[in-house]
Amino acid sequence: MTMINPQNNDSPWGSMGLATQAPQRDTSMGQADFLRLMTEQLKNQDPLKPLANTEFLGQLAQFSTVQGIEEMQSAMGAMASVMESDQTLRAAALVGRDALVQVDTVELAPGAGVKGEIGARSAGPIQVDIVDASGATVRRMTVQAGAAGATAWQWDGLAEDGSPAPAGRYSIRATAGGGEGGEGLDVRLAARVDSVSIEPSGLVLNLSGLGSHPLSAIRRLG
Template identity: 70%
Template sequence: MTSITGTNNDNPYGALGLAPQANDRSTSLGQADFLRLMTEQLKNQDPLKPLDNNQFLGQLAQFSTVQGIDNMQSAMGSMASVMESDQTLRAASLVGREALVAADKVDLAAGAGTHGEIVATTAGTIQIEIVDSAGAIVRKTSVEAGAAGNVPWQWDGRNDDGEPIAAGQYSIRATSGTGKDAETLDLRLSAKVDSVSIEPTGLVLNLSGLGSHPLSSIRRVG
């Protein structure tokens, strides 16, 4: 006669693989679990050494803090979602408008010009050079800065001979002073906002001829 050996929990069906399976339980401690543990702690405390009031209040404070943090995280998540939606709607209204951004290269159609501003460090003459993709200077011009600050500048898309330029990418160089005292100045170009993209890093404006730039890098919208 075949005998069946009992398991540690005295289940006669264990050897046949019919033992009940333990239910999977979450290892995280929820609010109900926290309260249940506190209740059991109070019920089973030593009557001669009851739980100290300060210790009990400390546990309640920990519970309130954890609950408050959970609620705050939920509220902050909702707020961030609302702010992102609002920012997206605001950025969409920029499509078709002109945006000013720090840049010194631009893709232009044949005969097309560009404009922007130069950040002058002192008063005086600012020399500007337009250079094509081959490194050749196609136009030299200048503007006068009355003082340190932003100086408006524009180019009509023609070379030194007055002829329209060919389509392509052009670099703009702005300097002040001469010789060893020459200083390269920061340049900002203005272009139309073609579209707005939502990237993991935030909102990005796609500018005509200037490529994509994060919203935070835009200096001015006009």
């Protein structure tokens, strides 16, 4: 059964039960409107009280300001379009490359390993623990740092008994001194860039096993 809106009987759409909306008026003021109002003001001014030079110059300055703002907005829009195109080209070049990012967890794929680096504070042994989701340590390694700075390391994906670790999420903890209670160190992992997302905040890299990270979080691209 069709419902008829009594408020729209005068409209052909009202007889069909569809309400019509009044067209919205554009209330913005452009350059032509500004110039026309200023011209009318000059034409209709009181001959005994003509517009002062300072007032006239002030209105001209306002007109120039409005025009300058509109031109600046147009230029900014063109610049934003160029930057977006540039980001798209940069994104296409990153897919398939290796990126190094500071993280402490990784999603291990079946039969895969992990490589990266540890930020050593000084020369000496570094203990690296691979911990599964239940909190159990599946592998413990010792890496020797020759000096302060980035120290390369890798995990072949094997547990302590030599068997492949099950696929899943693992935490990686690095401590200086090679023993319990040592100083925690930053861990950076390398992963392949599977795809790139162009977000309002910028480029976001989608890394295999490491999730999504902004371009600003990437330490190095290989």
